[in-house]
Every structure is written in structure tokens, then in C-alpha cells.
Amino acid sequence: MSRSHTDSRDLQRGPAPAPNAPRVVAVVDAPEGGYVDSADLEQREVGSGIDVRLRVLSQSEVPELARRAPECIILWHRISLTAEFFALNSCCRVVVCASVGHDHVDTEAARASGVAVYHVPDYGVDEVADHTLALALNAVRRVRELDAHVRDGGWEWRRAEGVRRLRGAAWGLVGCGRIGQAVARRAASFGMRIGFYDPYVHPGTEKAHGWTRFWSLHELLAACEVVSLHVPLSPETEHMMDRAALEALAPGAVLINTSRGAVVDEDALRQVLDRGRRTGRRRARTGRRRLAARTSPGPPHPPLRLLLRRVDDRTAAQGRPRRRPGAPRRAGDRGRPHRVRPGARSPSLSDVPSRRAQRRVPMPLAPKEAVARPVGWKDWKWQQRHAVRTAGAIKEYFPGCPPEVLREIDAHASTRRFQVTPYYLSLIRTDGDRLRPLEDDPLWRQVCPSAPERADPYGYDGESENWELDEEMVTPVAQHKYGNRVIIRYSNICHAYCQFCYEALRTLERNSSKPSFERRHWLQTLDYLADHAEVEEVILSGGEPFMHSDEQLAGVLADLREVRPELIVRIHTRSLTFNPFRVTEALAQTLRAHEVQALGLHITHPNEITPVFVEALRRLQSAVPLVFSNVPLLRGVNACPETMRELSMSLYRLGVHAGYLYHFMPRSPKSELFWVPVDEGRRIVRSMKRHVSNPAVPEYVLPHPTGKYTVPLHDADEHPRHEQDSDGVRLLGFVNWRGEHVTYPDPE
Ligand code: SF4
Structure with a gap:
């Protein structure tokens, strides 16, 4: 603070003031303020040599105050001192705002007329910090909602589902001054990780505290479950929480504003909240107007949950507002912002990378995992x-x-x-x-079930089989299509159901006619395998083989090893995309113990590769020597060169061998939605050949009922030709692996 200006400590020195010290002090409040009912406290502090008077006046009386101004004004925040005041001001030289905020004083006009303006930056630090935590705890732990439930006579524990744990979650501070730091210390004591965005804070602050500094507001917003605002209101911070910022918040994030209301753009907030109109409602206030903040107590992952400062929350946070101001500080004296070093990026909270970064590189924590999950x-x-x-x-x-x-x-x-x-x-x-x-x-x-079935004779009819020809079923659950390998239909159920499933008769149909995996069928299958030495490999497929328990799986694998110890065992699974938590250490140990040699991974899109997926994959790779991909080619999902490129390269990076890219099978559901013409598939794979590392390019195959046919990528004489059947459906004719001429529907 510059000594050339008077500060409140000068006012406290009693009967011997400096020659130019003020002799009259006015404590100014508005009638609706009610913060001061007498100036006796101020009088006692400054001593009898200075005349302290209480002036309760309305905003319209401020010009009059200016004309007969005292030398010093202690100003409560319901009264504004505008440029007009300073233009009319006759002898006021000092304005002390009895608050942290000073946006109600035109400091530029004050500076121009030689008036020093002070505020009290440490006013209510602990109280505001305490209150911020109280609001956060209420929002995150849903205290009010659950309290109301119990008070209404409820005792339904499910109402508490989705209540999040604070430990390990990320708290983001926007503004890391006194209050921000006090909040951070409290949040850290709950085991939360602290990040902050504040370009004015000295470099190295983050190291001193062990916090994470963000140089971008939006990156902080995207990475934290709880965000609290602790900035003064200034042209720079007014509406800093605009629509883009509000939308940058992580799903389910809690936003707490205990600074001035105008830091949040109310219109943008209203738009964001209006789009979040939900059954549950909570009224909240920000700034001077009421807003409706919608919340949804029902679903486990509510959308944006905003808890906004009531206009009186700051007062509540500070407790009894009237107290002696501490050391006023020159208003607006925040120094210069520290600039981002060229090329510097905001670090992420140690294990919560930004969502954008996570989308690009699979890291140990999923984007959505940054949000706390139900127990x-x-x-x-x-x-x-x-x-x-x-x-x-x-x-x-x-x-x-x-x-x-x-x-x-x-x-x-x-x-x-x-x-x-x-x-x-x-x-x-x-x-x-x-x-x-x-x-x-x-x-x-x-x-999502949507779109009709295709109407032509090759559409899904709920009866016709795509792949499991009757003559190939050597037992009710064993299919012997190729000479050296047998597929075991080990399960008819899945973690989740793909509405295009090529095995729809087995998996999607509620009243499936397909036999289920029973002990007697299994014993038959073991007998078959014992008698057929030409079978070198067994493939556990389904449905989803990992829907069985580890014990059941271990029993089946042990049976196989007992009957044919040398058999190669392969398992096809979609667990990693639908329920990667299935891949436990115990499962990996089961696979390891029974020497499963290969694992076919069913995946369709890069968005299915999450950190949890990667974790499960690593576990499988530690147990199974070969993990390869099986990708169905689906319109609207992955039938574009760029998506396939990203998927293939991501899998390659993770050490997954490129397996098959499956063309859509004719008698599968929802072909209207997913079907891709063969020529389109060839175009995509040709593009991959140019833009994807060679070992990452899968083999593009038509899964014909008589066996898979590798689609040639370039036109040549021997390659498939189009023809038409009697119904006018375009067919692709080709020679299968047995040397037979077969056809495959290929509508344009
Ligand atoms: S996981 Fe596989 S078997 Fe199950 S529904 Fe999806 S595609 Fe069909």
C-alpha cells in the first residue's frame, strides 16, 4: 500500500493526526442495508479527535453527499460512488469500502480526482471459506435433499445412490487469493486434489502448496468435480462464467459462487439451466435476480448441478457483517497477470487429464471417471x-x-x-x-432399438440363421465349420445387447430356440473333441463367454485341458467395451492357469477405448499371449476411413493385433441402419492401407454362411461380380474357400 495515501491505521492514531489527515469521517449506508445503526464503534476506534457520523441515505442523495463530503467515507456496499460523485466531490480524499468487493466505487474516476479507495481483502476469509465448503458438502453429499426425505418419513437407502465421495475428487478454484487458498486448505483436508486458475498468482504458488495450476479456465472447468469462484468483480471477471464456460464444466460438476453474482452470466446460466429442465427443482439466486436452478436427485449421474450464491450468502458466510475493518488495501491493486509461458500448457490434476486430452490418448482414468461414481x-x-x-x-x-x-x-x-x-x-x-x-x-x-428391419428376402426375419448351419452343429452347443476348429456356443446372454447382433437368434430373441449351454451338451462336446483329433482349436463364443463366473469358466477350461491338453483355446468377448470391470485379476488368473492362448476382442469405435478399457486390456494381455480385434463394419458407427483409422491405430498402439473387419451379415437385425455396400467397405480399407500402419490394418471379410471370404481390395478378373436374384436384389457372386460359387446380398 502506498504511504502517500491515508489508510485506516492513520485514522486510528487519535488526537495527533497527520496535518492532512481527515477530521470528519462519514459511515455511509443505505436504508435497506441496515449494516450500521450507529457509528460508535468507528468513533471509538479513531478516537475523540476525529468526528465520525453515520449517514444513512439513498442513492439519489449521493450528489448531495458529494457537495458536502467529509474528508473520509467508510462505505457499505449498497451505495455506489459513481463518476458523478467524484466530479461533484468537494473535499473527500479517502473512501474505505467496508467489504472485500469494491465494484460499487468507480475507482478510475476516484483516481482521476485524487481520491484513494481502499477495501478490506481479508474480510470474512474464514467465514466465506467455511460457507463454501458447507455449500459444496450439501451439494455433493445431497444433504438437504436426503434430510428432507428422512424428515418426510422416508428411509429408502437407494435415495442416496450416486452420492459422491470427496476423497480423491478434484476441486478447482477460480481465483487463488486469500479466500481461494482458505477453501483449498479445507478441501484438501477432505482428501481432495486441488487445482486453480488465477493468472495473477505468482508462479511457484502451485509448488509451494502441491496444487495443480491451470493456465486455461476451461481446462480447469473440464477437469474438476467441484468448482468454486473466488474473484473480485471487475470488467475482466464480469460474466467470466459465460455460456462456453458453463458448458465446459464436467458432467455432474458442482459450481459454487461465493463471490459477486455478476461473475456468472445469468442469461447464459438460464439457458443452460433451461435445457436442464428436470423433474426436481431448486430455487437459487444469483446477483440481484432470482433464477431457477434445476437439479435431478433421481439418476445416479445428474447433469450440471449448480449451487449459486444467494444474494445474502456472502453475508451468511461472513457472519455478523459489522466489524472493524482490518487493513484496507488499495482497491484493484492486484498487480499484473502472469502470462502463460510460450508453449506452456495447463497441467492436469495429477491423474485427471483434461477430457480433450483423454479423448486423444487413453490414460489411466476415463473422462467420465473424473466424475465420482456410485459405490x-x-x-x-x-x-x-x-x-x-x-x-x-x-x-x-x-x-x-x-x-x-x-x-x-x-x-x-x-x-x-x-x-x-x-x-x-x-x-x-x-x-x-x-x-x-x-x-x-x-x-x-x-x-438403441430404432429403425425398421430391411424388407427384402435377406432382411432379418427372426428365424433364418446367418452363420450356424444345422449340419455344422456337431452337438447342441458345438459348431464345426472349418476343419481344424470348433466353436463352442458357451453363452446365450451378453453384458449388453447390440441391436445389429449377427447372432441375434441366440442373443436378442427373448424366446430363442437355440439350446443353452448345459452340462449334458458339454459332456457330448467333450466326447466329440476326444474323438476328433483333427480339431486343433476350440473357440469359446456365444453370446458372451465372460457372463459365466470364474468358477464355471475354470471348470470348462479344466475339462478341455483334461480331454485334449494340447488344444489351442481361444475366447471371443465384448466384455472390455460393455463391462470392462469383468476383467478382474481373478479372471486373468483363471485364463493364465488354463493357458488360454488367444482372445478375440469385439470392438466397434474409438470411443469404446477408455482408461478402464485399457486397464482391463493390460490385465488380459498379462494372461493371454495373443489379443486381437474383431470389428463389425457398421454404417453410422465406424464406416468411415477416419474412424477406422483412429480405431486401428489406437488398438495397434495398445498392442492389440489387427484381426477381422466383418462386413454386415445379411440376416441381422437393423440392416436398414447399419448396412454398408461392399464397395464402400473396400474403399475404406483401401484408404486404411494408405493411412494406417500395415500391421494395424484388419482383414476385410464377408462372413458368408459357408465361411469367411476375404474381400479383395482391387478390381481384377477373378474378383467378385455383381448379379441380381429373382427378387431384383443385387448380389455379389464369388468363389468360397471350398471352391464353390456362392452369393451374398449387396444392395446399393
Ligand atoms: S456382444 Fe456380441 S454376441 Fe452379444 S449382442 Fe453384441 S454382438 Fe451379439
Whole structure:
């Protein structure tokens, strides 16, 4: 603080003031303020040599105050001193704001007329910090909501599902001054990780505290579960929480504003909240106007949850407002912002990389994992128990899901299976508020029943088999298609159901005619394997083999090893994408102990590669020598060169061998939605040949009922030719692995 200006300590020195010290002090408040009812406290502090008077006046009386101004004004924040005041001012030389904020004083006009303006930056630091924590605890732990539930006579523990744990979560401070730091110390004591955005704080502050510094506001917003605002209101900070900033908040984040209301753009907030209109409502105030802040207590992962400072919260936070100001500071004296070093990027909170960064590089924590999950989330059985199976459950999860989609799910669920794990739902992109799944989201398209079946004779009819020819079924659960290998239909159920499933008769049909895996069928199969030495490999497929318990799986593998110790055992799975928590250390140990040699990984899109996926993959790779990919080619999901490039390179980077790219099978459901013409598939794979590392390019195959056919990529005489059947459907004719001429529907 510059000594050339008077400060309140000068005022306290009693009967011998400096020659130019003020002799009259006015304590100014508004009638509606009510912060001061007498100036006796101030009088006692400055001593009898200075005349202290209380002036309670309205804003319209401020010009009059200016004309007969005292030398010093102690100003409460309901009265503004504008440029007009300073233009009319006759002899006031010092204004002391009895608050941290000083936005109610035009400091530029004060400076121009030689008036020093002071504020009290340490006013209410602990109280505001305490109150910030109280608001955060209430929002995160849903204290008020659950308290109301119990007071209403409720005792339903499920109401507390989704209440998040603070330990390990990330708290982001916008503004790291006194209050911000006090909040950080409190949050850290809960085991939370602290990040901050404040370009004015000296470099090295983050090292001193062991916190993470963000040089970008939006990166901080995206990385933290709780964000609190601790900035003064200034032209720089007014509406700093604009629409873009509000939308940058992580899903389910809690935003707490205990600084001035105008730091948040109310219109933008209203738009964001309006889009979040939900069944539950909570009224909140910010700035001077009321706003409706919607919250949803129901779903486990509510969308944006905003807790805004009531206009009186600051007062509540500070307790009794009237107290002797400490050491006033020159208003606006924040120094210069520290600039980002050229090329410097905001670091992420140690293990919470920014969502954008996570999208590019699989890291140990999923984007959505940055948000706390319900207890049990990482238990694969919990995921199955809580899998969504009805339109009602989808509506609870995505309250904005269009009614026509819900009707389709309802209609569909009566005959076919519909099931999605919460984990997979959490990967589905939604509109900003997580209310409505995006129609074109590649993951949602796979699991959401929509679009009709294709009407031609090659469409799905609920009866005709695609792949399992009767003559190949050597036992009810064993299919011997190729000479040296046998597929075991080990399961008819899955973690979640792909609405295009090539095995739909087995998996999707509620009343499937396919035999299930029973002990007697298995004994038959073991006998067959014992008698057929030409079988070198057994493939456990399904459905999803990992829907069985470790004990059941260990029993089957032990049986195989007993009957044919030298058999190669391969397992096909989609666990890593639908429920990666299934891949426990115990499962890996089972696979290791029974020497499973290969694992075919069913995956469709790069968005399915999350840190949890990577963790599961690493576990499998530690147990199984060969992990390779099986990718169905699906329109609207991955049938574009760029997506396939990203998927293939990501898998390659993770050490997954490129396996097959499967063309769509004719008698599979929802072909209207997913079918890709063969020429389009060839174009995509040709593009991959140019832009994807060679070992990462999968083999493009038509899964014809008589066996897979590798699609040639370039035109040549011997390559497939188009023809038409009697119904006018375009067919692709080619010679299969047995040397027979066969056809495959290939509508344009
Ligand atoms: S996981 Fe595999 S078997 Fe199960 S529904 Fe999806 S595609 Fe079909």
C-alpha cells in the first residue's frame, strides 16, 4: 500500500493526526442495508479527535453527499460512488469500502480526482471459506435433499445412490487469493486434489502448496468435480462464467459462487439451466435476480448441478457483517497477470487429464471417471444388476430422451432383449446437460432399438440363421465349420445387447430356440473333441463367454485341458467395451492357469477405448499371449476411413493385433441402419492401407454362411461380380474357400 495515501491505521492514531489527515469521517449506508445503526464503534476506534457520523441515505442523495463530503467515507456496499460523485466531490480524499468487493466505487474516476479507495481483502476469509465448503458438502453429499426425505418419513437407502465421495475428487478454484487458498486448505483436508486458475498468482504458488495450476479456465472447468469462484468483480471477471464456460464444466460438476453474482452470466446460466429442465427443482439466486436452478436427485449421474450464491450468502458466510475493518488495501491493486509461458500448457490434476486430452490418448482414468461414481460402480456384477432394460430406466437416465425413442424401446423390449450397462451408458455422448443421448452417437446407435428391419428376402426375419448351419452343429452347443476348429456356443446372454447382433437368434430373441449351454451338451462336446483329433482349436463364443463366473469358466477350461491338453483355446468377448470391470485379476488368473492362448476382442469405435478399457486390456494381455480385434463394419458407427483409422491405430498402439473387419451379415437385425455396400467397405480399407500402419490394418471379410471370404481390395478378373436374384436384389457372386460359387446380398 502506498504511504502517500491515508489508510485506516492513520485514522486510528487519535488526537495527533497527520496535518492532512481527515477530521470528519462519514459511515455511509443505505436504508435497506441496515449494516450500521450507529457509528460508535468507528468513533471509538479513531478516537475523540476525529468526528465520525453515520449517514444513512439513498442513492439519489449521493450528489448531495458529494457537495458536502467529509474528508473520509467508510462505505457499505449498497451505495455506489459513481463518476458523478467524484466530479461533484468537494473535499473527500479517502473512501474505505467496508467489504472485500469494491465494484460499487468507480475507482478510475476516484483516481482521476485524487481520491484513494481502499477495501478490506481479508474480510470474512474464514467465514466465506467455511460457507463454501458447507455449500459444496450439501451439494455433493445431497444433504438437504436426503434430510428432507428422512424428515418426510422416508428411509429408502437407494435415495442416496450416486452420492459422491470427496476423497480423491478434484476441486478447482477460480481465483487463488486469500479466500481461494482458505477453501483449498479445507478441501484438501477432505482428501481432495486441488487445482486453480488465477493468472495473477505468482508462479511457484502451485509448488509451494502441491496444487495443480491451470493456465486455461476451461481446462480447469473440464477437469474438476467441484468448482468454486473466488474473484473480485471487475470488467475482466464480469460474466467470466459465460455460456462456453458453463458448458465446459464436467458432467455432474458442482459450481459454487461465493463471490459477486455478476461473475456468472445469468442469461447464459438460464439457458443452460433451461435445457436442464428436470423433474426436481431448486430455487437459487444469483446477483440481484432470482433464477431457477434445476437439479435431478433421481439418476445416479445428474447433469450440471449448480449451487449459486444467494444474494445474502456472502453475508451468511461472513457472519455478523459489522466489524472493524482490518487493513484496507488499495482497491484493484492486484498487480499484473502472469502470462502463460510460450508453449506452456495447463497441467492436469495429477491423474485427471483434461477430457480433450483423454479423448486423444487413453490414460489411466476415463473422462467420465473424473466424475465420482456410485459405490459398486467398478464391480462387474453391480454393473449387470444395474443394467438398464426398460424405456422407463432410460428415461430416468436420460430424462430428455425423445418419446418416440422410448416408445421404440418399449415395443422392442417386449420381444427382443434390450440391455445396457451403466458404464456403457456413461460413454454415450449427450447434449450439454446429459439429458438426451445424441441421435448420431456411435455407441447409442448400437444399443438403441430404432429403425425398421430391411424388407427384402435377406432382411432379418427372426428365424433364418446367418452363420450356424444345422449340419455344422456337431452337438447342441458345438459348431464345426472349418476343419481344424470348433466353436463352442458357451453363452446365450451378453453384458449388453447390440441391436445389429449377427447372432441375434441366440442373443436378442427373448424366446430363442437355440439350446443353452448345459452340462449334458458339454459332456457330448467333450466326447466329440476326444474323438476328433483333427480339431486343433476350440473357440469359446456365444453370446458372451465372460457372463459365466470364474468358477464355471475354470471348470470348462479344466475339462478341455483334461480331454485334449494340447488344444489351442481361444475366447471371443465384448466384455472390455460393455463391462470392462469383468476383467478382474481373478479372471486373468483363471485364463493364465488354463493357458488360454488367444482372445478375440469385439470392438466397434474409438470411443469404446477408455482408461478402464485399457486397464482391463493390460490385465488380459498379462494372461493371454495373443489379443486381437474383431470389428463389425457398421454404417453410422465406424464406416468411415477416419474412424477406422483412429480405431486401428489406437488398438495397434495398445498392442492389440489387427484381426477381422466383418462386413454386415445379411440376416441381422437393423440392416436398414447399419448396412454398408461392399464397395464402400473396400474403399475404406483401401484408404486404411494408405493411412494406417500395415500391421494395424484388419482383414476385410464377408462372413458368408459357408465361411469367411476375404474381400479383395482391387478390381481384377477373378474378383467378385455383381448379379441380381429373382427378387431384383443385387448380389455379389464369388468363389468360397471350398471352391464353390456362392452369393451374398449387396444392395446399393
Ligand atoms: S456382444 Fe456380441 S454376441 Fe452379444 S449382442 Fe453384441 S454382438 Fe451379439
